[in-house]
Amino acid sequence: MTRLELARLRAARAKRGAAVASVVAFLVTMGLARAAHPGHSTHTASTSAAVTTSTSSSTADDSESSVPSVPQVQTHVS
Numbered sequence: 001m002t003r004l005e006l007a008r009l010r011a012a013r014a015k016r017g018a019a020v021a022s023v024v025a026f027l028v029t030m031g032l033a034r035a036a037h038p039g040h041s042t043h044t045a046s047t048s049a050a051v052t053t054s055t056s057s058s059t060a061d062d063s064e065s066s067v068p069s070v071p072q073v074q075t076h077v078s
Contacts, residue, residue, distance in 0.1 A: 001009075
């Protein structure tokens with residue numbers, strides 16, 4: 001092989017290496033951008049809250065109880 005052919009071979013390998021490195025860097029950047037962007041995730045979380053209150057009739061025996069009625073709150077995330 002002549003010196004010119006060896007130089008062309010080295011240049012071709014360098015170009016191929018630069019192209020591969022560029023593709024890898026592009027894919028890594030796209031993966032990081034997709035993971036960091038919260039607006040387009042595949043799983044969206046929605047919350048719903050249900051408030052239930054209980055009412056009881058007050059009798060003479062119930063008047064001794066001083067605990068106020070507290071509503072129960074249930075949340076569900078799907």
